[in-house]
Amino acid sequence: MLRAVLAGAGAGGAVPAQIRNVVWSMRMPRLILASLVGAGLSVSGCAFQGLFSNPLATPDTLGVASGASFGAVLALLLGCGLTGVQLSALLFGVAALLLTGISGKCLTGSKTTTILAGIMVGSLFSSLVSLVKFTADTESQLPAITCWLMGSFESAGYASLTIGAPAILIGCAVLLCLRWRMNLLPLSEDEAVSSGVNIRALRLIVEFCATLITASCVSMCGQVGWVGLIVPHICRLLVGSNQKVLLPVSVSVGAAFMMIVDTLARTASPKEIPISILTAVIGAPFFILLLRKNRGWAL
Amino acid sequence: MRFEVRDGLFRYPGGERIVLDHISLSLEPGSVLAILGPNGAGKTTLLRCMLGFLKWDEGCSVVDGTPVGQMSPKKFWKRVSYVPQIRQAPAAYTVEEMILLGRAGEVGSFSSPKERDLAAADAAIKQTNLESIRHCSCARLSGGEYQMVLIARALASEPEMIVMDEPESNLDFRNQLLVLDLISQLSHEGMICVFNTHYPAHALRWAGKALMLSKDGGYRFGDSRRIVTEKSISECFGVSAIIGSLETGGGTYPDVIPVGIEDAGVPPVQGDDNVIAGISILLENTENAGLLNRVLHEYADCLIGRMGVPYRPADVHVIHPVPLPRDEFVFHPLRRADVSDLRRGIVLANGIRDRKSGIDVSGCSAACQ
Structure with a gap:
């Protein structure tokens, strides 16, 4: 296999074309996708937790992922192409965040209110997803939608990567550049304003980038739960809460975690296991263990 | 720097009640102002209006002759620092990281703190005696320590004026003294210090100036010895109190003892009780x-x-x-x-x-x- 990789890079001996094909047009895009999604979801998890100064805030709890799922599923139902699915996911992801923001008054309301609003918005979009499933054609569309919803990297290919990856990369890059300043986000309104920084602009940029990343991830591989919650918290336990260090570490840990989970999903059983199931099965116990050891959680 | 409030009037949006009625005050470098008043009289509102978190309905705050509304927020916050009331730490930053956030106005958007910022944070840590806990997580600090961290964060931006919302309210005796002594130390260095307090005695001992708010929007402003009197406490708080001083080998310390609630029939205390016996x-x-x-x-x-x-x-x-x-x-x-x-x-x-x-x-x- 290593030889195949080298051969692809133009530096190895002869390798059967079939193997080279498998490595370069199936495994490689899949690995790239998994690492991008892992990194992206972890970074946006960090950002959302800071934005709402709530350790439970994730793309899932704020309804962004559900909104993006609904957008993607709707596009699948209408038979749009890949671009359509991704744009629609982004659109509804932003819509869901706005809805959560407005109903929870995210800039002034309490942390709990925001999370409650996020859960409401999330369940609203989940039921809309159910509605789409209900109306979908049971023979062709429904299996595709269901499978997609559970999250899979199976469909990974360079075509979908070229549409989704730049959005994730740009979002991550902007957040990484802003990472020290993102430390201001959990502060109370007056404190943040008194730092002399234009905190509203910072919030808007971070919100937009995190939503962009989440929606792009969802549009490429469905709703992969847990990563946005577990990885930032694991990283906090490892390196502390300073975003300057936390964000880069989350990128690497998130990418590594996702690649490992995807490899397990591919190899653990003859039939591929949906990725969400694995992240939850691995993540939840690990997370509980960490929490018990750390006696509680915080930002 | 010279800070003024000119004829500031504030009413809550939609509400008819005027909270702050034509307030004027003026502070020179090195002056300490204590803001007193019963709960709900608008102490915190006054601070927030002074700093521009809330907009005055009439009048304005003025820094060196320039109305705050005409200054860029960045410029204003370079000269003025704010210390909020302590609540739970927002995130488990270490003390050092938290204090460095005070430099955010100086650090570029896409940058992190430079040597100059680290030095300023270091000076603030030294001044507040936080060296021993600089690597501790803010989430694990006691109230007194966390209050000091917030003050240090405010000092890290090297301001000319520091405004604190009830800095000593929830602290024990020792920490109260640490905070208040730090205030007088800062004022000796020429900084304007403004703080809200529930303790008239603190205003008498640590603040040269006092501003006492009453519930009807009225206020009195001036030298604290003229403002904090038995009469004004009785009028603003509805409490009869004795103001006296304790003389000891180390000096003379003013004290205010609340005797009783006036509505309950306790008569106001008469006479000048600063003197034990003449x-x-x-x-x-x-x-x-x-x-x-x-x-x-x-x-x-x-x-x-x-x-x-x-x-x-x-x-x-x-x-x-x-x-x-x-x-x-x-x-x-x-x-x-x-x-x-x-x-x-x-x-x-x-x-x-x-x-x-x-x-x-x-x-x-x-x-x-």
Whole structure:
């Protein structure tokens, strides 16, 4: 296999074309996708937790992922192409965040209110997803939608990567550049304003980038739960809460975690296991263990 | 820097009630202002209006002649720092990381703190004595420590004015003193310090200026000794209080003791209670006056003051006429119970002789006020 990789890079001996094909047009895009999604979801998890100064805030709890799922599923139902699915996911992801923001008054309301609003918005979009499933054609569309919803990297290919990856990369890059300043986000309104920084602009940029990343991830591989919650918290336990260090570490840990989970999903059983199931099965116990050891959680 | 509020008026949006009614104040470099007032009188609102978190409906805050509304927020916050009321730490930053956030206005958007910022944070850490906990997580600090961290964060931006919302309210005695002493230290360095407090005694001891709000939107502003009086406390808080001072070897400390709620029928306290006992000794002949002065000098340790001029700091000792042998006048430490004796009225002493020195100062009359 290593030889195949080298051969692809133009530096190895002869390798059967079939193997080279498998490595370069199936495994490689899949690995790239998994690492991008892992990194992206972890970074946006960090950002959302800071934005709402709530350790439970994730793309899932704020309804962004559900909104993006609904957008993607709707596009699948209408038979749009890949671009359509991704744009629609982004659109509804932003819509869901706005809805959560407005109903929870995210800039002034309490942390709990925001999370409650996020859960409401999330369940609203989940039921809309159910509605789409209900109306979908049971023979062709429904299996595709269901499978997609559970999250899979199976469909990974360079075509979908070229549409989704730049959005994730740009979002991550902007957040990484802003990472020290993102430390201001959990502060109370007056404190943040008194730092002399234009905190509203910072919030808007971070919100937009995190939503962009989440929606792009969802549009490429469905709703992969847990990563946005577990990885930032694991990283906090490892390196502390300073975003300057936390964000880069989350990128690497998130990418590594996702690649490992995807490899397990591919190899653990003859039939591929949906990725969400694995992240939850691995993540939840690990997370509980960490929490018990750390006696509680915080930002 | 000179900070002013000119004719500031504020009412809550939609509400008819005027919270702050045409407030004017002016602060020079190095002045300390304590803002007092009952709960709900608008102490925090006043701070927030002064800093521009809330917009004055009329009037404005002014920095060196420029209205705050005309300054860029960045410029304003470079010169002014704000310390909020302590709540739970927002995130488990270490003390050092938290204090560095005070430099956010100086650090570029896409950048992290540079050497200059680290040095400023370091100076703030030293000034607040936080070296020993600089790597601890803010989530694990005690209230007093966290308050100091927030003050240090405010100092890290090297401001000319620092505004604190109830910095000592939830702290124990020791931490209260740490915070208040830091305030006077900062003011000696020329910084303007403004703080909200629930303790009139703190205003008397640590603040040169005081602003007392009452619930009807009225206010009084001026030197704290003129503002914090038994009358004003009774009018603004509805509480009858005694203002006095305790004299000890280390100095004189003002104190305010709330006696009771006035609505409940406790009459307001009358009189000037700064003085424990005042004795006027009227002498008919000048020779005796000279003798008495010699005695008084000899016993300067026991005396708090004479003719308005303080003697050496003394324990609570006063000259006390004991009329038992009618011709003798004895100095001895004053006991609490004696104060009422002294207050009773005029004591006449025909012959005054000190047992130790044998000086006779007859012909004096001592009057107790």
